[in-house]
Structures are given as C-alpha cells and as structure tokens.
Amino acid sequence: MDKLIYIPDPHYGARPISRKDNYNRSILNKLEHAFKVARKNHCTVIIGGDLFDKPSISMLVFIELLMLFEKYSDVKMVILRGNHFHDGSPESSPLTMLGMFMRNVTLSDGRDYLDLPTTRLIFADNVTDPNTRDEFLSPELNNVLLTHHIIVKDPVIYKHYLIADLKTNADYVLIADYHPEQGIIQRGKTTFVSTGALARRKNTSHDVGRKPKFAYLSDKGVVLKEIPCETDVFIEKIIDDTPEVNVLENVKQMVELMDTSIMSENLFNALDIFAKTTKVDDDVIKFVKERLQNGT
Ligand SMILES: [Mn+2]
Known part of the structure; x- marks a missing residue:
C-alpha cells in the first residue's frame, strides 16, 4: 500500500467573523505541517475536497496558497473536487488553475480513478454517487474510495449516506x-x-477546542494525528444584542400546532397562526413565505 496523508475540507479563503486570528495563515500553516510530514515520509497527499471556501478568492490570498504548493512541488498531491459552492466548477475555478499549473497536483476532474504503484484512488466527488464506484475496484491494488458526501455512522438532518448502507467493497473510504x-x-x-x-x-461547540487531524495510511493501517495549531482563536461573542431564543420550545410549539387541525388547511395559514402564538416578527414570516413560494 502506498503511504498516504489525508486532509479534508481546508476551506481556504474564508473570512470567518468568529475568528480573531488570521484564519487563512492558520490554514496555510496546517497544510504546511501535513506537507512536511508527507515530504519526510514520501507520502502522497490527498485533499478530500473543499480546498477552497468559495471560488471567488482574493488574488493575494490565492497567490499565498500557490506559493505553498510551489514550495512543496516535489510532493505528489491528489485533490478531489468538493462542493460547487466551495471549489467551483471544473471549467472556471481557482482549483482548476492550481491543477493546470502545478505539475505535482492531480485533480479528480474527468477521472474515475488514479493508480499509484500499489494503490488505486477511486473518485466519488460531490456530484458522483459513492454507491456506484465498485465497478472501478482493482483486483490487484489496494482500493481507496475518496468521497465528498455526508457519510455518517448515525443519521443527521442533512442528506446523508449511512456507513452501514454504503455499497462499497473498497479497502478504505475517506x-x-x-x-x-x-x-x-x-x-x-x-x-x-x-x-x-x-x-x-465557526464558534460552535464542535469547533471550539477541536484540534484538526490528518490521517496517515500505510501498510500498517491508518492512524489519525493531531496538527499543531493555535488554540483560543474564537472571539468571545459575535453580536452583543443577539436575543436569546429557546429553539427547542419554539420547535415544540410548532410541532403541536402542526399536529392540530391547521395543517389540514395549508402551510401558509399554519405559519400565520404560529406567528401569532409565538410573536414572531411579520418580516420573518414574510421571508419564510417568500422562500416557500420560490421553493428555496
Ligand atoms: Mn466542507
């Protein structure tokens, strides 16, 4: 098995209002840490998608990323295209440019898989169903399926695939x-x-205090390693006058209302009644109705 370093979702180019440090410098440092380990151990780096936070990136910020890739141009890198909102389209995006001009970088665009000496990397980018990739399994090589989909142990509120149900016989699913x-x-x-x-x-319980990790895959199996990074990077409070909203209580009320007769009329009436009983702003209800009408 080829030695691989795996890092997903760098979201480079974001400007999170919840961070008090230089977010993009921090991402560059973390990428460089992984690239250094890869160089030292002769690993291929795999970036699992959403390298960029948005396709419209500041040129100044983009150049800093290009310089880092240039500095590690002896390290082989494979990049899966992530979500369209983040990595953009193959026709026009900074990721396309990175793939065109860095000879050490291979993108997943237009490819079903890429063979390394002893490993086949099979691509299931954000627009490819990860359940349909077994036709590309190699009988000789170690098979690693690279995905950019929500694949989870337990159900979540977003569209997802359960690990228990995913149709794959790959050795690894990233x-x-x-x-x-x-x-x-x-x-x-x-x-x-x-x-x-x-x-x-984001200043959420999931991100505060979390140390990002990379995965190291080799003949010995896979281990997760922490990436050294700054702690205490989030600002205390974003907006001082944010009203306290008891979300659970509101949802409970909504569910009760939906259980009663109003749902037999229509959703718009239900919203009106909900607005009255919970004193939600007219503007909010107007916004929700507009969204419902437009189907967004
Ligand atoms: Mn992401």
Missing part, C-alpha cells in the same frame, strides 16, 4: 464534507476514515 470528526470505523473489510475538517470556521 470521508469529507461532514466536518465533525467520527474517527476510524471498521465495517467488515472496509475501513471508513473521518478525520473531521481541517477548517474551524
């Missing part, structure tokens, strides 16, 4: 897109690897 860390999960002969995102963009 998980990106879902930012929390799930660790290493064994299912039969398949090992699922979920390091959690490299990025920490």
Whole structure:
C-alpha cells in the first residue's frame, strides 16, 4: 500500500467573523505541517475536497496558497473536487488553475480513478454517487474510495449516506464534507476514515477546542494525528444584542400546532397562526413565505 496523508475540507479563503486570528495563515500553516510530514515520509497527499471556501478568492490570498504548493512541488498531491459552492466548477475555478499549473497536483476532474504503484484512488466527488464506484475496484491494488458526501455512522438532518448502507467493497473510504470528526470505523473489510475538517470556521461547540487531524495510511493501517495549531482563536461573542431564543420550545410549539387541525388547511395559514402564538416578527414570516413560494 502506498503511504498516504489525508486532509479534508481546508476551506481556504474564508473570512470567518468568529475568528480573531488570521484564519487563512492558520490554514496555510496546517497544510504546511501535513506537507512536511508527507515530504519526510514520501507520502502522497490527498485533499478530500473543499480546498477552497468559495471560488471567488482574493488574488493575494490565492497567490499565498500557490506559493505553498510551489514550495512543496516535489510532493505528489491528489485533490478531489468538493462542493460547487466551495471549489467551483471544473471549467472556471481557482482549483482548476492550481491543477493546470502545478505539475505535482492531480485533480479528480474527468477521472474515475488514479493508480499509484500499489494503490488505486477511486473518485466519488460531490456530484458522483459513492454507491456506484465498485465497478472501478482493482483486483490487484489496494482500493481507496475518496468521497465528498455526508457519510455518517448515525443519521443527521442533512442528506446523508449511512456507513452501514454504503455499497462499497473498497479497502478504505475517506470521508469529507461532514466536518465533525467520527474517527476510524471498521465495517467488515472496509475501513471508513473521518478525520473531521481541517477548517474551524465557526464558534460552535464542535469547533471550539477541536484540534484538526490528518490521517496517515500505510501498510500498517491508518492512524489519525493531531496538527499543531493555535488554540483560543474564537472571539468571545459575535453580536452583543443577539436575543436569546429557546429553539427547542419554539420547535415544540410548532410541532403541536402542526399536529392540530391547521395543517389540514395549508402551510401558509399554519405559519400565520404560529406567528401569532409565538410573536414572531411579520418580516420573518414574510421571508419564510417568500422562500416557500420560490421553493428555496
Ligand atoms: Mn466542507
């Protein structure tokens, strides 16, 4: 098995209002840490998608990333295209440019898989169903499925695939897109690897205090390693006059209302009644109705 370093979801180029440090410098440092380990141990680096936070990146910020890739141009890198909102399209995006001009970088665009000496990397980018990739399994090589979909142990509120149900016979499935860390999960002969995102963009219980990790895959199996990084990077409070909202209580009320007769009328009436009983602003209800009408 080829030695691999896996890092998903760097979200480079973001400007999170919840961070008090230089977020992009911090991402560059973390990437460089992983690149250094890769160089020292002769590993291929795999970036599991969402390298960029948005396709419209400041040129100044982009150049700093290019300089880092240039500095490690002796390290082989493979990058999966993530979500369109983040990595943009193959036709026009900074990721496309990075792939075109860095000879050490291979993108997943237009490829089903890439063969390393003893490992086949099979791509299931954000627009490819990860259940459909077994036709590309190699009978001789170690098979690693690179995904950019929410693949989880337990159900979540977003569209997702359950680890128990995923149709794959790959040796490894590398998980990106879902930012929390799930660790290493064994299912039969398949090992699922979920390091959690490299990025920490939000002042949430999940990101505060979390140390990002990379995965190191080799003949000895897979281990997760912490990446040294700054702690205490989040500002205390974002907006001072944020009203306290008891979300649970509001949801409970909504569910009760939906259980009663109002749902037999229509959703718009239900919203009106809900607004009255909970004293929600007219503007909020107007906004929700507009969204419902537009189907967004
Ligand atoms: Mn992401």
